[in-house]
Amino acid sequence: MTVGLVVVSHSRKIAEGAVELAAQMATDVKFYAVGGTDDGRIGTDLEKTIAAFEAGLGEASGDGVVVLTDLGSAVMTAESAAEFCSEPEKVLLADAPLVEGLVAAAVATQGGASAAAVKAAAEGVRFGQEPVFETAGPAESRGRGEPAESGEFELVNPMGMHARPAAKIAGGLAGLDVEATVNGVDGTSIMELMSLAVGKGGKLKVEAWGKDSSKAVDYVRRLVEQGFGEI
The missing domain is CATH 3.30.1340.10 (HPr-like)
Structure with a gap:
């Protein structure tokens, strides 16, 4: 795989749960879950986010990483972490619903898509629409x-x-x-x-x-x- 997928959440359990679900659909993809603080509280951690980005950039060995987040401050943390990492241009933040967007990104990554295409796949999943039966x-x-x-x-x-x-x-x-x-x-x-x-x-x-x-x-x-x- 050439793209790593990073989840940044306020909750460690949410981040790990989203990754666990997506990994069932894409067994060869590299996932990185970041959530909560070191003392177990709800929140986001800049250093852990930077570490996840660097791990993804290193282990995915190619196009870069695509990042999905939950709430607004997680976006801010991810944006700040991208600025501090070694290859900020290879960190792509997707504006997508966390679970559905992650699964769509995982399937696209499994299929060998580029980071830009993986980001587009995640963002192609629309937020909270009423089903059209x-x-x-x-x-x-x-x-x-x-x-x-x-x-x-x-x-x-x-x-x-x-x-x-x-x-x-x-x-x-x-x-x-x-x-x-x-x-x-x-x-x-x-x-x-x-x-x-x-x-x-x-x-x-x-x-x-x-x-x-x-x-x-x-x-x-x-x-x-x-x-x-x-x-």
Whole structure:
């Protein structure tokens, strides 16, 4: 892997928990969890953050590190730490929801994406939107027009749509220049994809708009045909 992923949180448990979840989706990625103070209180620590950045820059041996944070002061700590580290230009702070953004970044990193593309994958996951379910009507009725590309694929993996397949779909689509839906929900939202609860033998209908529409549909097709690596 060429990119390291750093989580800066006010809580050690939150940082470690987010990394534990994301690591299930991307087993080869280097993660660095920073949270809490040395005496166990809630807060952020500049020195520990700098150390994590330096570890990521050294061990990831390539593009740099992408950083995700929880609350505002964690962003300030991460920004200050970047200024003090050896290669500040290789520390990229992602403006993304911590858990979903981290998982999307992890999947993109696992796929060999550059640091800039990993950051874009994390930021492609949108904050706190209401899910758009199939009951909202066809995509074209919501103002997008007919999709540039579409496809429908039958799930062959035993567990169907759960966290890992959702993360792989969302992470890959977030790194493309495309707007895509899967069964009517946002294709870059892990939680919305999981809410579909499509089992083995069920179908995913992908609709895509934008420059990378063909790539997006083909990407999901290949994931489904390969059983998301689970068969």
